[in-house]
């Protein structure tokens with residue numbers, strides 16, 4: 001099966017899925033959108049109110065900010081595959097529960113396998129934990145890490161900057177480096193080569209001490 005066919009199959013399965021209780025609050029499932037050949041995959045947390053209404057990821061205020069961030073770093077949203085760790089809206093935008101993350105993980109794993117992106121940008125701590133378990137987002141945001149031949153770049157969720165304006169400059173600074181990371185991943189050709197595991201690529205120099213600990217529990 002071709003990657004776009006696999007993504008279509010996953011989208012159909014997600015729309016009918018009852019693997020976890022989040023299907024009760026689902027109006028429209030949000031499997032994700034973007035090209036099957038995307039070099040960059042962005043993975044957020046879960047659909048919010050507007051995403052649940054429209055069946056598309058990042059269409060609310062956080063999505064508008066994400067669009068602006070992508071524009072400033074010269075990357076078109078249409079070239080990025082955007083999805084979430086859970087495909088149905090957690091009621092009241094609460095955090096997804098461990099059993100919900102587990103139930104939904106197979107869909108995301110299959111999307112990653114089909115798309116085979118060079119760079120995965122995690123938006124928020126839930127998607128970050130999938131690739132970089134045990135780290136603190138305040139200490140690693142904006143840095144890059146090789147995992148299984150892909151560059152993983154953890155970033156704050158755009159909603160974090162909307163809720164905590166003090167984070168906005170940090171988010172903008174992290175996104176400003178995205179083109180550089182894509183270039184690095186292209187040069188290494190990691191998607192097609194033997195995986196390089198557990199290699200920390202580089203750091204931004206952002207000190208955890210710059211961030212407010214109280215901001216981190218949400219994101």
Ligand code: SF4
Nearest residue numbers: 017019020023088104
């Ligand atoms: S969140 Fe994922 S596992 Fe849960 S019902 Fe929706 S698609 Fe299925």
